[in-house]
Amino acid sequence: MLSRIFHIFASILILLCLYPASGLTDESLSMxxxxxxxxxxxxxxxxDTRWGTRLxxxxxxxxMSLGEGRLQLELNRYFDQFxxxxxxxxxxxxxxxxxxxDIRDFSLLFSPTDFMDVKLGRMVSTWGTGDLIFINDxxxxxxxxxxxGRNDEYxxxxxxxxxxxxxxxxxxxxxxxxxxxxxxxxxxxERLSYYNPLAGEIVGRNMILEDTKPNRYFSxxxxxxxxSRRFGGVEASLYGxxxxxxxxxxxxxxxxxxxxxxxxxxxxxARMPLWxxxxxIEAGYYDSIQDDNGNNPLVRPSEYRFLAGxxxxxxxxxxxxxxxxxxxINHYDNYEQAVPEGLHIRDEYxxxxxxxxxxxxxxxxxxxxxxxxxxxxxxxxxxxxxxxxKITDNWLLDGGFNLFWGKDDYTFWGRFQNNTNGxxxxxxxx
Amino acid sequence: MKLKRIILSTLFVIMMTTPLVxxxxxxxxxxxxxxxxxxxxxxDDGRADVTMTITDTQGRERxxxxxxxxxxxxxxxxxxxFVYFKKPSDVRKMVFIVHKHLxxxxxxxxxxxxxxxxxxxAASDKRTSFVGxxxxxxxxxxxxxxxxxxxxxxxxxxxxxLKNTPRQPGEVEFSSYTLWIDKATFLPMKTVYLDKNGxxxxxxxALEVQTFDGxxxxxxxxxxxxxxxxxxxxxxxxxxxNIGLKxxxxxxxxxxxxxxxxxx
Numbered sequence: 001m002l003s004r005i006f007h008i009f010a011s012i013l014i015l016l017c018l019y020p021a022s023g024l025t026d027e028s029l030s031m032x033x034x035x036x037x038x039x040x041x042x043x044x045x046x047x048d049t050r051w052g053t054r055l056x057x058x059x060x061x062x063x064m065s066l067g068e069g070r071l072q073l074e075l076n077r078y079f080d081q082f083x084x085x086x087x088x089x090x091x092x093x094x095x096x097x098x099x100x101x102d103i104r105d106f107s108l109l110f111s112p113t114d115f116m117d118v119k120l121g122r123m124v125s126t127w128g129t130g131d132l133i134f135i136n137d138x139x140x141x142x143x144x145x146x147x148x149g150r151n152d153e154y155x156x157x158x159x160x161x162x163x164x165x166x167x168x169x170x171x172x173x174x175x176x177x178x179x180x181x182x183x184x185x186x187x188x189x190e191r192l193s194y195y196n197p198l199a200g201e202i203v204g205r206n207m208i209l210e211d212t213k214p215n216r217y218f219s220x221x222x223x224x225x226x227x228s229r230r231f232g233g234v235e236a237s238l239y240g241x242x243x244x245x246x247x248x249x250x251x252x253x254x255x256x257x258x259x260x261x262x263x264x265x266x267x268x269x270a271r272m273p274l275w276x277x278x279x280x281i282e283a284g285y286y287d288s289i290q291d292d293n294g295n296n297p298l299v300r301p302s303e304y305r306f307l308a309g310x311x312x313x314x315x316x317x318x319x320x321x322x323x324x325x326x327x328x329i330n331h332y333d334n335y336e337q338a339v340p341e342g343l344h345i346r347d348e349y350x351x352x353x354x355x356x357x358x359x360x361x362x363x364x365x366x367x368x369x370x371x372x373x374x375x376x377x378x379x380x381x382x383x384x385x386x387x388x389x390k391i392t393d394n395w396l397l398d399g400g401f402n403l404f405w406g407k408d409d410y411t412f413w414g415r416f417q418n419n420t421n422g423x424x425x426x427x428x429x430x
Numbered sequence: 431m432k433l434k435r436i437i438l439s440t441l442f443v444i445m446m447t448t449p450l451v452x453x454x455x456x457x458x459x460x461x462x463x464x465x466x467x468x469x470x471x472x473x474d475d476g477r478a479d480v481t482m483t484i485t486d487t488q489g490r491e492r493x494x495x496x497x498x499x500x501x502x503x504x505x506x507x508x509x510x511x512f513v514y515f516k517k518p519s520d521v522r523k524m525v526f527i528v529h530k531h532l533x534x535x536x537x538x539x540x541x542x543x544x545x546x547x548x549x550x551x552a553a554s555d556k557r558t559s560f561v562g563x564x565x566x567x568x569x570x571x572x573x574x575x576x577x578x579x580x581x582x583x584x585x586x587x588x589x590x591x592l593k594n595t596p597r598q599p600g601e602v603e604f605s606s607y608t609l610w611i612d613k614a615t616f617l618p619m620k621t622v623y624l625d626k627n628g629x630x631x632x633x634x635x636a637l638e639v640q641t642f643d644g645x646x647x648x649x650x651x652x653x654x655x656x657x658x659x660x661x662x663x664x665x666x667x668x669x670x671x672n673i674g675l676k677x678x679x680x681x682x683x684x685x686x687x688x689x690x691x692x693x694x
Contacts, residue, residue, distance in 0.1 A: 044522060078693055109687060117687055126546040153544035167683055228682075233537055235550070273535055276554040313552050317559070363486065363660065364562030393492050393518035429519030 032430070042076040050425030052149045055401075058193050058418040060204030065191075065421040066148045067094030072104070082110035095191055104158050117165040124156040125163065125176060127226055127237070129269045129280035131356060132371060133325050135305045136239035136267040136284050138224055138246060139176075142185035144192060147402050147416065149423030157185060171229050178222040181214045183260055184246040187416065195415030197343050202409055202418055211248045211258045220244075234272040239284070241265040249300035250290070261299045262289040277312030285330075294334030297343075302330040309354075317360040325352040344410045351377045365390040373413065380406030380413035399424035458582045461590050461611060462575055467506055468616035470572040472645045473671030475501040477691055480666055482563045487659040493517055494561045497692040498570075501675045507532060510680035511571060514692040521561070525685045528553075530571050541685035548682055557602055564653035564662035569634060588613060604632070615639065615646040631657050643671040 035043040052066030074087040087105035107121030128137040132155075145154035159182045166173040186209075187194045193204035214220030222243030229236055241264065248258035267284030286303045294301045304327070311321035327350040329335055339345045353376070358369040366389045374381035386400035401422045406414020456464075482494040495517035501510045513526040529537040538551040556568040577597060584591035589610045596602050605628060610620040617639060623632035638650035647669055654661040679689045 044519060046519065083687075111687075117683065124544070124546045126548075151544075156545050165683065167678070172683065233534075271550055273537065273550075273552070276535065277552045278550045280550075311552055313554050313558075316555060316557070319552070360562075363484065364559060365492075390492075390518075390520070392490075396520060 030430075040077060043074070044430065045071065045073040046427050046429040047071050048151070048425060048427040050149060050423055052421050052423030054419065054421050056418050056420045058202075058204060060189070060202075060206045061191070061193050061418070062095060064095055065419070066150070066423050068092060074105075082108055084108055102158075104153075115167045117167075119163045119165075120161070122158050122160050123163075124158050125161065126156060127174070127239070129271045129282045129309070130307050130325075131309060131311070131321055131323060131354065132373075133307055133323060133352075133354065135282050135307055136226075136237075136241070136265060136269065138222070138241045138243065138265060140182045140184045140246065144185050144187055147187070147192060147419060148421060149400060149402060149425070151398075151425075151427075157182070171227060174226045174228075176222075176224045178224075178243070180217045181220045181222050181244050181260065183213060183244065183248075186247040192416065192419045195409045197410065200342075202415065204418075209248070209258055210256075211260070212252060212255075214244060214260055234270055236270045237268065239265070239267040239269070245288070245300060249288075251298045253298060261291070263287065264289060267305075274310070275312070277310055280307070280309045282307045291331075294329070294331030295338050297338040297340055301332075301335045304328045304330060311356070314357075317364070319356075319358045321354075321356040323354040325354070326350070327352075347377055349377060350412070351375060362389075375412065378406065378411035378414065379408070380404075380411045380417075382413045382416070394429050396427045396429070397425070398427075456590075458580045458592065461582065461616070462580050462592065463506065464616040465609070465611045465618055466572065466575055468646070469618055469648070470509070471502050471505050472647065473502075473643065475499070475673060475675040476669065476671045477673060477675075478666045478670075479668045480664060482561070482565070483663045483665075484563050485661050485663075492562070494521075494563060496561075499675055499679065499689070499691055501677065501680065503677075509571070510677065512680050512684070512689075512692070514688050515561075523688075525688065527680055527685065528571060529680065532574060536571070539682070539685065546686070548685055563664075564632075564655050564660055565634075565664065569653065583608070585613075589619065612639075617646060617648060631655070640669075642669045645671055 032043050035041055047070065049069045050066055052064070054061065054063050054065045068091055070089050070091045072087065072089045075085070077084045085105050085107050089102040089104060091100045091102060093100060103122050105123045107119055107123045109117065109119045111117050125139040126137055128134055134141070140157035140159050142154055142157045146152070159178055160180070162177045164175045188209040189204045190208050193202050195201070196203045196207055199207055222241070224241045224243070225239065227238045243263060244260040245263045248260055250259040250261035251257070252259050264287040265284050266287070267282065269280065269282035271278065271280040283304070283306045286305060288300055288302045290296060291299045291301045306326040307323060309321060309323035311319060314320045329346065329348050332348040336345055353374050354372060356369070356371045358367065360367055366387065368387050370383065370385040372381060372383045383403040384400060386398065388396060388398035390396050399422070401420075403420050404413055404416040406417050408414050409417070477497065477499050480496050480498055484492045484494070495515070497514045497516070499512040503509060509530040511528040511530065515521040515524045515526070523543040525541040527539045531537070536553045538553045540549045540551055541547070542549065557566050559565070560567050560570050578594040579597060581593045581595070582590060583593045590613060592609045592611060593606055594609060595606045596604070599605065603625070604623040605626050607621055607623040609618045611617070612619050617636060619636045621634040622630055625631045632653070632655055634651065634653045636648040636651045638648070639646050640649045641647065647666070649666045649669070651664050652661055653664070673691065675691065678684070679691070
């Protein structure tokens with residue numbers, strides 16, 4: 001299967017390489033225009049290479065944190081009644097020493113009635129109001145890509161879903177059905193190191209996490225819904241989710257593998273203009289069904305999550321944002337009692353602040369930004385300074401750092417502190 | 431009562447059908463109102479393919495291509511904009527929706543397709559560059575008429591020349607600007623901005639006007655930054671008015687599913 005996809009990609013790539021030879025003579029028609037004229041297909045894509053290195057010694061991981069070449073192709077075709085889309089990457093990964101294919105989108109969109117859109121296939125989905133904090137967005141993420149300096153787009157993973165959207169007067173209802181749970185790409189030790197509570201220390205390739213994933217179609221399904229409506233300038237939404245923890249938050253004592261316990265999430269959000277900026281509030285209750293009111297030490301306990309944020313233009317071409325985030329464990333007394341001796345007990349409340357500063361320079365061709373997560377209760381954090389420079393409309397140069405710190409090894413950001421890295425990338429888009 | 435209505439509607443018809451009104455009969459407010467309607471409220475709705483070519487000091491060019499859809503909620507009042515980006519590649523398929531208000535800050539949303547993310551954008555400063563060009567947000571969606579004091583300084587055969595001074599000088603980078611408004615079409619053909627020292631620093635100029643569906647429309651214009659030495663050429667194509675755009679095109683639904691009207 002993989003080799004066949006490679007073959008298709010390779011053929012398209014060869015075609016693309018041959019094309020500019022004739023395309024150069026007529027500058028008014030780009031390759032994409034020709035493709036569109038000949039077949040009615042929109043064709044886009046990019047080639048991207050990026051390299052990163054660890055800035056902190058980690059005996060269990062390679063010094064190289066990122067090393068890859070990537071080709072993305074996107075093909076769209078609009079028909080009268082529907083739209084067909086394909087977007088996929090082929091990737092040569094020097095860190096894991098393997099090649100990979102990542103289908104980012106392969107979907108069909110149509111509207112059976114005036115008030116309904118249906119999208120089915122593989123795609124990225126997002127909702128919620130947080131800036132790089134997700135409460136009610138239970139769609140798969142790839143934090144590993146985010147931590148090593150891939151483009152932000154790769155924070156979201158594509159998944160196989162059916163999405164129905166209903167537009168009834170002022171209300172919009174979205175239902176996303178995932179026939180088979182996918183889960184997020186988590187830090188397993190293979191590429192990035194993490195704190196393993198059983199080992200009691202930061203481990204990496206010497207102790208790669210093994211998980212048992214729900215794998216039965218339809219019975220291990222997920223369903224997520226959002227009902228939203230606008231009241232003047234205020235956008236309000238209600239959310240519901242039934243499925244599993246997106247990361248392995250449970251453990252099977254029989255084989256020592258991590259598991260994905262059942263989870264329901266109920267939440268709400270609002271976003272509105274305020275004081276010349278944008279303010280957002282979001283809350284959710286994570287009902288960890290198998291936690292037995294906090295008495296089950298093998299499953300992450302139920303939690304309340306809360307977020308409030310504000311973003312504003314601080315000066316011309318400069319935007320700043322701040323957020324406050326809270327996680328509160330439900331039935332904390334039970335949880336505290338249940339944690340086996342020798343294991344670290346989480347605080348009842350985890351507080352976190354984030355700050356973002358984005359500055360556009362040189363006619364918006366240079367973007368400098370920094371995003372900081374900082375938890376005063378865990379005494380840890382993660383900082384992402386970044387630049388990206390558009391050399392021309394086609395060439396983009398970017399780079400940055402992923403800086404983790406923590407007083408303790410076992411806290412949320414502290415557990416990644418041996419992964420601090422820097423990276424650079426260059427991309428040619430067509 | 432009935433008579434009053436007949437007189438009023440007769441007056442209205444006369445007003446609407448009189449092609450050229452003499453300058454003496456038009457007040458400054460009339461001129462600026464008609465210029466505002468001619469440049470930003472043509473038809474009840476409309477579409478255009480826009481190409482912006484930005485030239486920097488070293489002569490390097492960057493191109494922006496987008497489709498713009500507009501719908502007026504009322505003539506001279508609230509408006510809805512839908513901007514669908516086609517080029518360059520890093521912004522392709524991004525969508526920018528603006529709900530323009532007169533009594534408060536506009537509502538703005540930006541859709542990032544790669545992340546399927548609908549971002550809401552603070553819209554406090556309208557005098558920021560639009561997509562890195564020499565055009566500002568305010569050039570695209572219009573500046574509030576009551577933000578400036580207007581003064582008719584000259585009437586030539588072809589133009590009304592208006593000097594405009596901001597009521598809140600601290601909120602803008604100019605000290606005043608002068609408009610050359612075409613007497614026949616009421617389209618502003620040239621705008622020259624003076625900086626705080628009274629020096630010319632920015633010029634926006636209409637280079638070509640064509641008539642579509644009976645509506646005179648600027649099809650080529652430039653914006654030049656005289657200090658930085660950069661300029662932007664804007665070309666408008668596939669212009670259509672009164673195409674029957676529905677209001678729901680300007681909502682989140684169509685961020686994810688661009689309407690038929692924006693496709694090639």
